[in-house]
Amino acid sequence: MRGSGQIVNRRRMIAGAGAAVLGTLLPGGAGAGRATDNALLPKLTDGRHWRIGYAETMPYGNYAGTLASIVKGLDALSWLNGAARMPYDAGQTDSQALWRWLSAHDLGPRIRFVADGWYGGLDQAPAEPILQRLESGGDIDLMIVMGTIAGRKLAVDRHSVPTLVFSTTNAVAAGIVAAAEQSxxxxxxxxxxxxxxYRQLRIFHETFGFRRLGIAYENSPAGRAIASIADIEAMAGQLGYELVARHVQAPAGPDDQERYYADLAAAWSDLAQRVDAMYITFGRWSLDRFPALVRVFQERGIPTFSQLGPEEVAQGALMSVARGDFDGIGQFGASVIARLANGERLADMRQIYFDTPTIAWNLAVASRMGYRPAMSALLAADNIYTSLRAVP
Structure with a gap:
């Protein structure tokens, strides 16, 4: 069992039944499997090693999980060794502790994780010190970047250091890359x-058939990109629901956070009176504040879907789409690093990958709303939470 109130991961127990149910809602097949191409095996013969740095938007389980799985993928491709000893626990959000271990251990002659090359908090911290370091071209050969905000700040033309960006909402809409196929x-x-x-909203609409969908986001080019508003608007046209939007200015810094929480609470309270479903887009709240914020929808029986993922379902959203593990994206990311190190151009490499997701539910939220999910939906779920945090 992992985490308070969560039923143990059900993938191994009901994979067959879950896949059958999800088949009616999700496109079949993942975008890539385990690579066995000889082009991915090390070809370096001159003793060179790749010095890797890392940056992230904020602490987040997807970031740490993706990083750990990339390391495992590189181990599987013989670019490093010892990944099995890595101190990573499923669900952990602390990538810095993982980085300290990676940089302190000898994992072979080909890859080094730069000890002072970890950067966090780019949702509010300036990127200028990192950009100056990359411009100098001195001690980092490759940057692994996690999150839309960090990607927008670091995947720029001020430097020429290869920069790989993962875990964004929409890298194309955010201007990180020019197109989905190639950067x-x-x-x-x-x-x-x-x-x-599209998959998230189709699942949500298939489940509840809502006519008025609420969203709240910062109405700026960056805010619209982070929330993937273009995709939400496109699906409104396809599925025939009305979007009801409220705009909330993102916090300018730590001193502006309480203003943000007050504005967000007001926006969500207003939406709870006007919509019959709420799509909670990526925001700047901490998870410990989320239960109090989302309670307004529970009390009015409004179903909520978290764009972010199961972390917010554990804290009070009704449902989301879960990723069973990070093995697939880790293998995909490791293959990109391997091809780069073997001389291929990033601009020519495939960027599209998806693995088949499953649904996360919070049954305590459903009970508070007076809603009973269908048994078929529960069979398709990989993460089920059964408790709610007490809210003062």
């Missing part, structure tokens, strides 16, 4: 899943 720049690459939010 358009020699030093930038980003993982892209063009159908991710």
């Amino acid at each position: 358009g720049r020699d030093h930038v690459w980003a993982h892209v899943d063009p159908q991710r939010y």
Whole structure:
């Protein structure tokens, strides 16, 4: 069992039944499997090693999980060794502790994780010190970047250090890459899943058949990109629901956070009176504040879907789409690094990858709303939560 109130991961127990149910809602097949191409095996013969740095938007389980799985993928491809000893626990959000271990251990002659090359908090911290370091071209050969905000700040033309961006909402809409298929720049690459939010909204609409969907986001080019508003608007046209939007200015810094929480609470309270479903887009709240914020929808019986993922379902959203593990994206990311190190151009590399997701439910939220999910939906779920945090 992992985490308070969560039923143990059910993938191994009901994989067959879950896949059958999800088959009616999700496109079949993942975008890539385990690579066995000889082009991915090390070809370096001159003793060179790749010095890797890392940056992330904020602490988040997807970031740490993706990083750990990339390391495992590189181990499987013989680019490093010892990944099995890595101190990573499923669900952990602390990538810095993982980085400290990686940089302190000898994992072979080909790859080094730069000890002072970890950067966090780019949702509010300036990127200038990192950009100056990359411009100098001195001690980092490759940057692994996690999140839309960090990607927008670092995947720029001020430097030429190869930059791989993962875990964005929409890398194309955010301007990180020029297109889904290829990045358009020699030093930038980003993982892209063009159908991710289409799948989310289709599942949500198939489940509840809502007519008025609420969303709240910052109405700026960056805010619209982070929330993938273009995809949400496109699906409104396809599925025939009305979007009811409220705009909330993102916090300018730590001193502006409480203003943001007050504005967000007001926006959500207003939407709870006007919509019959709520799509909770990516925001700047901490998870410990989320239960109090989302309670307004529970009390009015409004179903909520978290764009972010199961972390918010554990804290009070009704449902989301879960990723069973990070093995697939880790293998995909490791293959990109291997091809780059063997001399291929990032601009020519495939960026699209998706693995078949499953649904996360919070049954305590459903009970509070007076809603009973269908047994078929529960069979398709990989993460089920059964408790709610007490809210003062």
